[in-house]
Amino acid sequence: xxxxxxxxxxxxxxxxxxxxxxxxxxxxxxxxxxxxxxxxxxxxxxxxxxxxxxxxxxxxxxxxxxxxxxxxxxxxxxxxxxxxxxxxxxxxxxxxxxxxxxxxxxxxxxxxxxxxxxxxxxxxxxxxxxxxxxxxxxxxxxxxxxxxxxxxxxxxxxxxxxxxxxxxxxxxxxxxxxxxxxxxxxxxxxxxxxxxxxxxxxxxxxxxxxxxxxxxxxxxxxxxxxxxxxxxxxxxxxxxxxxxxxxxxxxxxxxxxxxxxxxxxxxxxxxxxxxxxxxxxxxxxxxxxxxxxxxxxxxxxxxxxxxxxxxxxxxxxxxxxxxxxxxxxxxxxxxxxxxxxxxxxxxxxxxxxxxxxxxxxxxxxxxxxxxxxxxxxxxxxxxxxxxxxxxxxxxxxxxxxxxxxxxxxxxxxxxxxxxxxxxxxxxxxxxxxxxxxxxxxxxxxxxxxxxxxxxxxxxxxxxxxxxxxxxxxxxxxxxxxxxxxxxxxxxxxxxxxxxxxxxxxxxxxxxxxxxxxxxxxxxxxxxxxxxxxxxxxxxxxxxxxxxxxxxxxxxxxxxxxxxxxxxxxxxxxxxxxxxxxxxxxxxxxxxxxxxxxxxxxxxxxxxxxxxxxxxxxxxxxxxxxxxxxxxxxxxxxxxxxxxxxxxxxxxxxxxxxxxxxxxxxxxxxxxxxxxxxxxxxxxxxxxxxxxxxxxxxxxxxxxxxxxxxxxxxxxxxxxxxxxxxxxxxxxxxxxxxxxxxxxxxxxxxxxxxxxxxxxxxxxxxxxxxxxx
Numbered sequence: 001x002x003x004x005x006x007x008x009x010x011x012x013x014x015x016x017x018x019x020x021x022x023x024x025x026x027x028x029x030x031x032x033x034x035x036x037x038x039x040x041x042x043x044x045x046x047x048x049x050x051x052x053x054x055x056x057x058x059x060x061x062x063x064x065x066x067x068x069x070x071x072x073x074x075x076x077x078x079x080x081x082x083x084x085x086x087x088x089x090x091x092x093x094x095x096x097x098x099x100x101x102x103x104x105x106x107x108x109x110x111x112x113x114x115x116x117x118x119x120x121x122x123x124x125x126x127x128x129x130x131x132x133x134x135x136x137x138x139x140x141x142x143x144x145x146x147x148x149x150x151x152x153x154x155x156x157x158x159x160x161x162x163x164x165x166x167x168x169x170x171x172x173x174x175x176x177x178x179x180x181x182x183x184x185x186x187x188x189x190x191x192x193x194x195x196x197x198x199x200x201x202x203x204x205x206x207x208x209x210x211x212x213x214x215x216x217x218x219x220x221x222x223x224x225x226x227x228x229x230x231x232x233x234x235x236x237x238x239x240x241x242x243x244x245x246x247x248x249x250x251x252x253x254x255x256x257x258x259x260x261x262x263x264x265x266x267x268x269x270x271x272x273x274x275x276x277x278x279x280x281x282x283x284x285x286x287x288x289x290x291x292x293x294x295x296x297x298x299x300x301x302x303x304x305x306x307x308x309x310x311x312x313x314x315x316x317x318x319x320x321x322x323x324x325x326x327x328x329x330x331x332x333x334x335x336x337x338x339x340x341x342x343x344x345x346x347x348x349x350x351x352x353x354x355x356x357x358x359x360x361x362x363x364x365x366x367x368x369x370x371x372x373x374x375x376x377x378x379x380x381x382x383x384x385x386x387x388x389x390x391x392x393x394x395x396x397x398x399x400x401x402x403x404x405x406x407x408x409x410x411x412x413x414x415x416x417x418x419x420x421x422x423x424x425x426x427x428x429x430x431x432x433x434x435x436x437x438x439x440x441x442x443x444x445x446x447x448x449x450x451x452x453x454x455x456x457x458x459x460x461x462x463x464x465x466x467x468x469x470x471x472x473x474x475x476x477x478x479x480x481x482x483x484x485x486x487x488x489x490x491x492x493x494x495x496x497x498x499x500x501x502x503x504x505x506x507x508x509x510x511x512x513x514x515x516x517x518x519x520x521x522x523x524x525x526x527x528x529x530x531x532x533x534x535x536x537x538x539x540x541x542x543x544x545x546x547x548x549x550x551x552x553x554x555x556x557x558x559x560x561x562x563x564x565x566x567x568x569x570x571x572x573x574x575x576x577x578x579x580x581x582x583x584x585x586x587x588x589x590x591x592x593x594x595x596x597x598x599x600x601x602x603x604x605x606x607x608x609x610x611x612x613x614x615x616x617x618x619x620x621x622x623x624x625x626x627x628x629x630x631x632x633x634x635x636x637x638x639x640x641x642x643x644x645x646x647x648x649x650x651x652x653x654x655x656x657x658x659x660x661x662x663x664x665x666x667x668x669x670x671x672x673x674x675x676x677x678x679x680x681x682x683x684x685x686x687x688x689x690x691x692x693x694x695x696x697x698x699x700x701x702x703x704x705x706x707x708x709x710x711x712x713x714x715x716x717x718x719x720x721x722x723x724x725x726x727x728x729x730x731x732x733x734x735x736x737x738x739x740x741x742x743x744x745x746x747x748x749x750x751x752x753x754x755x756x757x758x759x760x761x762x763x764x765x766x767x768x769x770x771x772x
Contacts, residue, residue: 005306006315007062011055012070012270012281015043015079015087021108022145025176025203034288040273042079047275048087050297052094058302059099066100071125072270072281077111081119088123104128104171108142109157110150117166128171128199129158132178133186140178158193172197172239179212179220183227191238199242200225202260204285207344207354222361229366247366250333252374253669253728261359262335263673265315269305271297277305279314286343313349314339318676324352329725332673334359367729375733376668382608385660386437388667389634393436396445400463403452407460411484415467418483422473431477435469438495439612439636443564446631471513472497475520475534482512487525491563494520498544499561500532538578546581550589552596554607558584558615559636565614567630568638573615576641583643584615590645591652599653599705601744606656609663611635634663650706657702661695670694670731679720682713690726693717701738714742 017039019026059067069091071084079087088103095101103125112127120127132138135151142150161170172195175186190198202221205211213220229244246257256262259280270278275297283291293308305311313320321336328334336342337353344351353359377384401416422428435441444465451459464486471483472494485492490503492511502511502525511524519534532542547555558581559565566572576584595603616638637655642648664670671690678687683696697717704710721727722735 005303006265006267007064008058008269008302008306009064009066009267010068010070010269011051012072012268013043013048013051013087014039014073014270014272014281015071015076015083016074017041017273018078019073019075019108020078020110020144021075021142021150023141023143025141025178035272035284035292042083043087043273045086045090047271047273047297048090050275051271052090054297054302055091056094056098059095061303064099066102067095068102068104071103071105073107075108075111076105077107077116081115084116084125085119085123088119088125092123102126106130106174107157108150109154109161112157112160114160117160117169120169121166124169126169126171127161128174129154129161130174130176131155131158131190131193132175133181134189137178137181137186137189140181141176155193158195162194170196172199174199174201176201176203177221177224178203179224180214183224184231187228187231187235191232191235195239197240197242199258200228202338202341202355202358204282204338204340205354206286206341207351208287209285210354218357219361221355221358222365225358225362226365226369229369233369244366247333247363248370248374250672251363251367251370251729253672253730256333256335260338261333263317263321263332264335265317266311266339267315269302269311277302279308279310280339282338282340285340286349287345290340290343318673322350322352324356326677328352328360329723330360330363331725333363367732371729371733374729376664376730378664378667379730379733380737382605385663385667386609386634389663390433390437392666393442393445393633396442396449397436397466400445400449400452403449404460404463407452408463409460411464411486412460412466414484415464415470418470418481419466421481422470422477422479425477425479427477428473428479431479432470432473434476435473435496437611437633437635438559438562439633440559440562440564440567441469441495442633443567443630447564468493469495471520475513475515478515478517480515482514484510485513486510490525492522492525493561493563495562496545496557497534498542500530500543501541502530543575548581548585548588548613550585553585553589553592554610556588556610557612559612560615562614564632565636565638567632568614568616569629570616570618570638570640572638573617573641576615580641584641587643587645587648588613588652591648594645594649594706595653599702602653602656602702602705605660606652609635609660610637610656612637614638615641617641631662634659634666650703653702653706654699657699658695661698664730664734668730669728670734671726671728673726677725679724682716690721690724694721694731697721698734698738701741704742711742718742 018041055067071087091101091103103123105125106128109129130142131154132140132142135149138151138154139149144150158173160166173190173193175190175198177200203211211221217223225243232241232244242258246261250256250262256264259266259268266280268280270281270291272278277293277295277297277300278291279293281291293305293310295305318326318331321331322342325331325336337355337359339349341353341355342349342351378388404412419432423432448459448462451462467483467485471485474481474483475494475497486508487502487510488508490501490505490507492500492502500522502522503509509525511522514521516531519532522530522532532539534544536544536546538544543561545561546558548558549555560573560575592603612635614636618640637652637659639648639651639655671694674691675689678689679693681688681693681696697714700710700714718735718739722732727735
């Protein structure tokens, strides 16, 4: 096994190896490994001290910001308050100045009292209590040795922990599932106690000792859990349920939230009462010695344990699950199940979970129940996508303010205060939204943020371009404050408005911009005092942004001025002459006529989503394509300067498809674990990542409106994508939309626009990212 050691961020410290209950489903006493019989009942001060030293050493070596120590048993409260105080003091002392310490304890609650909770409050030690539901459910397994119910005592402990003075110590309730219990009654009993969290645990089982299934159903546990999920939904999700939250997180592209699901590497080690270092103690359900490592805290470091083959086997993510699991579409959510539950005497842990059918049914059931409610509104609605993009730009701007942390000096502070003043009024807020929604504002923000992270000397200076955006917003809203705006190379560029010459090519400085009734006034630089009228016409030293106004086509903004517009795969063209701009507008009108006839829905979406077109230079024949592509905001499209309407129609459609997919990826997770699997491209025959296959498919579906030949291979690609493990709920929704769009394109095929002869290159191929 290769790769760096994954450091332990969590240790389970066994402070007492006996229990005051006789639960018949306990993996410590009732399952295969009986090593508890030879352990000391109580952990010694020496073991505690040495463990704390080892953990501090480990945290220092790996620069861990924090570590978690979970006090466990048996029943840890049997160790007594004095011993538990020693544990807290030793770990607190050892970790002081090294890493944060998160202390926790898992208990059955029988011994819990104010004496313990006052101690825990002193050290910030938080408490989780085991409770299997209502009295009938809890008494099924959690009884005293003489058969008495433990339910009243556990409820007393839960209510005590729920008191105002102790509530901050409450971690929640752990419930082991028994499918003979009423799922609704179990959940109701737990949520009635108002815990901060409920954690449902599958009973430990293996292929050698499978879980009970009274009715023989291979998905009985999923059925039980989905009944709980339905009740939880009906209740309005009154408390977090870790198992459900984890499935919902992974379905949305996020991480797993529990060791029992997901592909995250394990980062846990167990310290027994005698100082022996072991793997997760759930392994005691597999066979005698399954959790053993042969190491102890006296002679071995935690790094040695982390390098143990058994530990490494649970740190390999996708590579650590069986072949069956790697091919399963829900593996991102279930992660092959808890490692222990994969055990079979014939081949160890190289198997799916003994709960495999349950886990798949659970994931699919949650997905079916929540898919529509959790799908991002940005999918399929250009207005929602644009709104999400505006929010993202605002978020990036706030991030820039935080990252600068005073490095841009007084000029930034003044600009930031001015931004707040401008957006305080309705007109100013709308104008600032419009200016920040200009696609190249995103390019500027990301460029500055990247520069700050990389430590570029002039990155903070670049942030001051915010003043140009503020000046443009003030002018648009007709607001009066003077705005000090920096200029470079003699050019003052106001985003969405235009460019004014205020000095020589070698000059940089600041000028003052103030809105007037019909434009704005500039003072400073070589301009002295200059009034600019915003009538859309060129004037000496002034070049406004223009509109590509042509019959039948939307009036897109033509931006051939913004210094951040050179962010496409082909170089940005210089300022077009009026005649060239008119010719381009005429070609665009022709292209739009073709699009409106062949792809009316796509044309309408492009008219809504696109705002800004930037002319691009054609690459030299046979030359390499530009590698200068950089992110930009939603709404921008770089297009070739051509008079060929068909070529332009292809370029618009292709560019819009790519723009939309990039914009969606900015605001929602369409897939996760990209690159963990590969898929055969129906077009190139190569094995490609999910993201590449999705991009190719998305583009081909769109272009099929102009050339039905593009649909060849699309159904096969959609089958591959839909059956893959990578797509999230949003990704699956997008694939469903593509499937419907494909059907519509096939029906419209006879009316599509064809260009060239069979087998010839389609127009605009020189602007492809790569041959499709």
